[in-house]
Structures are given as C-alpha cells and as structure tokens.
Amino acid sequence: MILVLGGTGEARKLAEALVAREVRVVSSLAGRVARPRLPVGEVRVGGFGGVDGLAAWLRENDVRAVVDATHPFAERIGANAAKAAEHTGIPLLRLARPGWEPVKGDVWHWADDLADAARQLPGLGERVFLTSGRQGLPAFAHLDDLWFLIRCVDPPEPPLPRHHELILARGPYETAAERELLERVDILVTKDSGGTLTSAKLTAARELGKPVLLVRRPPRPDTETAETVTEAVEWVLNR
Template sequence: MTVLILGGTAEARDLAAQLHERGVDVVSSLAGRVTRPRLPVGEVRVGGFGGVEGLTAWLRENGVQAVVDATHPFAERIAANAFHATQAAGIPLLRLARPGWQPTEDDRWHWADDLEEAAALLPGLGSRVFLTSGRQGLAAFADLDPLWFLIRCVDPPGQPLPRRHEVVLDRGPYRLDGERALMTEHDIDVLVTKDSGGAMTAAKLTAARELGLPVVIVRRPPRPSAPETADAAAAAEWVLNQ
C-alpha cells in the first residue's frame, strides 16, 4: 500500500521509519518552509499540492490508500486541505498529534487565542521578551517599541520585526541548562510561545518556571474532526489495518 504522511515533525519521521521497516510505501510531504529540514526515511516531496483540488487529484493519481496528518499543531491550512481532500477522494485520514502542554501549580501561564492577543498581553507582564513562536507572524510584535525581544527561530525571519531585538538561529531539541542560561544571560522577564507540545522544546517552560517568569502561550487552532492518536506506533497499526 501507499501512504501519504503530511509531516515535518518528529512524530512524522518516527511513523515513516516504522512503516518503512514494515514494507509500506511511504511518501512524506514537507511544506518547504525550513531551509534544511530533517528528512524522514523513504520518498520525500517538498512544497504544496495546489489546495484541496490539487491534493485530491494527487491522492487519486498516486493510488494513496491512507493519509496521516502529522503536521505541526499550528499548520491550519494543510490540515483543513487534508480533511477535505481525503473526504473527496474517499481515503481514510488519521491525525497524529502530540499532546499539548499542561501547566503545573508553579507555572504563571497566560493563554492567548492568537499572536495578536499575545502581543497585547506583553506590556503588562515584562519588558525583555523571549519570543519562540517561530518566524511567521512576528509582525504582531513589531509595534511594541518599548519592549526588547530575543527572537529564536530555525531560519532568519522576514520583516517587519520589533525595533529592539536580537535574533538567535537554533533548532531543538533544547536542554534545560541551555535554556536557563540563555534566559539569564539576556535578562528575560517573559516568555512567549505556541502550545506546540512535545518534549523537544519543553525545556524553556521548565526554565521559565524555575526563574519565576510569566509565560504567554498561544492556544492551538481548531482542527477538522478526524480520528486522532498521539502515538506513532498506534498510527502505524492504524495504517496497516486500512
């Protein structure tokens, strides 16, 4: 059988490896937004499909028998396209999604529905911001001139950016001692992130907790209703049962 994995995440790479070992033809699709992505085993395609119609046609032309959406929790467009395309093509869809983060009683979390709301919360929480929401959507923070930002992303961000900022290019997984040192060195007093979930980037939350810093967290956008699992092994079994 041929399976399409909409990937770019560690979970997607794990699933591709498990299916490849069991003789399944896997095609992993990456959005192409990162310059040097970590590649999964098996066939890889990079770039979009041309919306719902393009993805529907591609699924049919390539004889795909199942689709696993293992994209980032904030990849709204491809998630919606995958749902509608698999419905149109009559192909089963599974969502492989890591659980979101959960606060402890010692955390000082402030939830926001989007980056704009996150930016609006900042002036009342701190003046030196560790911004780890990725390189897209940074325009939401561009007008906060009194605040200073340490912006971390994988690839260089585009304009506009906050007037007072420093950019650090890095890729997870991150270690607790490194996150703690980074925040201390730059006198960070508030952290901004998206609820990406998973262990690869969770150390910043632990460091913020230890340092007593407030954290602004952007909630995950809603996804179309589909069967879902958080476990790559369970996703592999689901594929083999289609």
C-alpha cells in the same frame, strides 16, 4: 502508498516505523525550513495546490490512506487534508501530540492567537523571549517599547520588532542553556506545540519563576486522531 503530511518529529518516526514494516511511504514537507530533517522513505517538498490539487494527487498516486502529522499550528494543510480526504473517500488520520499541561510552579497566561499575545505583552514584561516561529513575528513588530530575544530556525524577514536580538537555532534544547536565556528576560512567549523537543524552556521558566504566555492551538477539523506513533502505525496497518 501512505501519504504522511510531515515536518514534525512524530512524522519522521512514523515514516521510519512504516518503512521498517515494508510499507511504501511518501512524506510531504511544506518546504518552509531551509534545511529540514528528512525522514526515511520517499520525500516530496512543496504544496499541492489547495484542496483540489491534493485530491488529484491522492487519486493519481493511488494513495490508500493519509496521516496528517503536521505541526499543531499548520492550520491550512490540516483543513485541506480533511476536505481532500472527504472528496476522495480516502481514510485520514490526524497524528497530534498532546499539548502542554501546567504543573506546580508554572506561571502561565494564555492567548487565543499571536495578535492576542501581542495585546497582552505590554502588561506582562518589557523584555521578551519570543519563540513563536519566524512567520508570526510581524504580530509583534509594532511593540516599540519592548525588547525581544527572538529564536527561530531560519532567518526571518521583516517586519520585526525594532528592539531585538536574533538567535538562529534548532531544538532539542537543554534546560541549563534555556535558563541562561531566560535570565535575560521577563517573560517567555511561545506556542502550545507540545512534545519534548522544545519543552526545556518551560522547565527553565518554572525553575526561575518566570511567567509564560502561551498561544492556544487553533481548531482543527474533526477527524480520527491518534496521540502516539504506535497508535498511528496500528491504524495504517489496518487500512
């Protein structure tokens, strides 16, 4: 069995490719999204109970390899997977899409984390398009002098910024629609998620000359890494 730590488009594509090759795959989802897009093959939802719980699950289910295809900002499960793989001796691959790179016309600012982004914002714009995910919204809740257009998949829980409008939506997004939203704000705040699913907002910001405040990816454990699903499939088939 191959365990795919999923929740991303790459994870779904990997599961589909492996199942098509008659590889038994179990995709694990964290359960943070109310109606997730489910991959083909077997699916489990919820945590493992930390490093020890994950290590025990790997042993009990005779897992021969693990692919961590979680979101670039899913720090905890990435760290737990690396430690569990080390404890059990089971091979681990990190499937990580490359981060975004600026091109001509981009006006980008970088933040080390959400708290740093919140510190920088007051000097960059008064009306903010915030797409950093619902769990990161408390970092901006104290900015009472700013107005936020907040987009996330599921309804967020407080605390939230006092002055805001909420949009519930799931990508992929079209550039024209993103341009309409960005015309209402001064700046876009987002995480460096990479990939094409949500990159239209960056294209729209570039076309409008709007600045973007990007949160850098957190560090990940030093593990073997693939950037594409094709590379990950080849790695699994060679285990």
